[in-house]
Amino acid sequence: MTHEENTSGWDAIDQAIGELYGEQEPHHYGTSIPYMLGGPDPLDGISVYSANTPMPHWHFVTYGFSELYEKEMQDASKSGYGFELTFRLTRSENETEPPAWALNLLQNVGRYVFNSGNIFHAGDYMDANGPICLESDTLLTALSFIEDPDLPEISTPNGSVQFIQMVGITGRELEMIQTWNARGFLSACSSFMPKYVTDLMRNSYADIPSVIQAVQLGIEQDGSSTAFLFIQQLGWESPRKKMLQKTVPAKLQLGANQAVLIGNILRSRMSKGESLSLIGPDVNIMFKAGEQPALLESDRQITLTVNKQVVEELAKNLRPVEWTFVITSLDHLLVQIVKTEIKDQEGHVIKTIG
Known part of the structure; x- marks a missing residue:
């Protein structure tokens, strides 16, 4: 020394x-x-x-x-x-x-x-x-x-x-x-x-x-003690109005690898009235327990208020497969699950999920 x-x-x-x-x-x-x-x-x-x-x-x-x-x-x-x-x-x-x-x-x-x-x-x-x-x-x-x-x-x-x-x-x-x-x-x-x-x-x-x-x-x-989950594959497209005032709904994108886990934690957190934040490279999405489902957007954060029915619908559909489903009560939110590629340290794909 x-x-x-x-x-x-x-x-x-x-x-x-x-x-x-x-x-x-x-x-x-x-x-x-x-x-x-x-x-x-x-x-x-x-x-x-x-x-x-x-x-x-x-x-x-x-x-x-x-x-x-x-x-x-x-x-x-x-x-x-x-x-x-x-x-x-x-x-x-x-x-x-x-x-x-x-x-x-x-x-x-x-x-x-x-x-x-x-x-x-x-x-x-x-x-x-x-x-x-x-x-x-x-x-x-x-x-x-x-x-x-x-x-x-x-x-x-x-x-x-x-x-x-x-x-x-x-x-x-x-x-x-x-x-x-x-x-x-x-x-x-x-x-x-x-x-x-x-x-x-x-x-x-x-x-x-x-x-x-x-x-x-x-x-x-x-319940779950996990208040924040870091999600590599997290995407969000805002709802937008098209010609003739037809609205294209918002789209939430998640990777197949973490889909089931998100559903499980969501169920566990919401059953105790606790929020869950998904933190991605470009966007933060917070799920909040509430009676009336709602979707609120601000600059850096999207807040999705969900009740028991919405949580169950999400958890049931968050599966490790490539597919898209709609949550009607959340302003017709589209949820898209995309493939996850697991790579080794050299960057070679060793496994694909979804």
């Missing part, structure tokens, strides 16, 4: 982990060129411990989302972003070094936070848009975030730091989380995934009856 003078933030993290792992010397991966000076890696370091319960696994802890040295941020109550990330990954008997892909994944998440300013809280989730470990055939293509079960929040001279654990999840599990919420879903899986250890080779928990039941019950009780 180059900072001789004050490492109080760093020391506080060391002390918290020391209480858990005693004298164990971790594998530590420092960053040679600091991010501030143009280095590629935003985190100052990652320590990895070898844990044996509830099964052999690696326990990664980051250094860098919080203030490790002098206090610089205005907010005195929390240190830096107020958290550090942890990650638990299954470890095989003959493994002596933690895998490099997991270190890269943590640095990538670090880059995302530092570049966007979006910070993670327990209960958040993130679509990785592909396998979390690039060269593997894992089903895990997304991440969710929960408090680390062994590392409670700490107070440091620079403010408080929470330890937020990253958990690998499958695409279908992500949909369950979006339709309900991450805490509830992870809790329903906790007996299959003690301490939320990520296992690249596991099957999806989305098919387990007890999980399906917990999710259905949870949606009925709580």
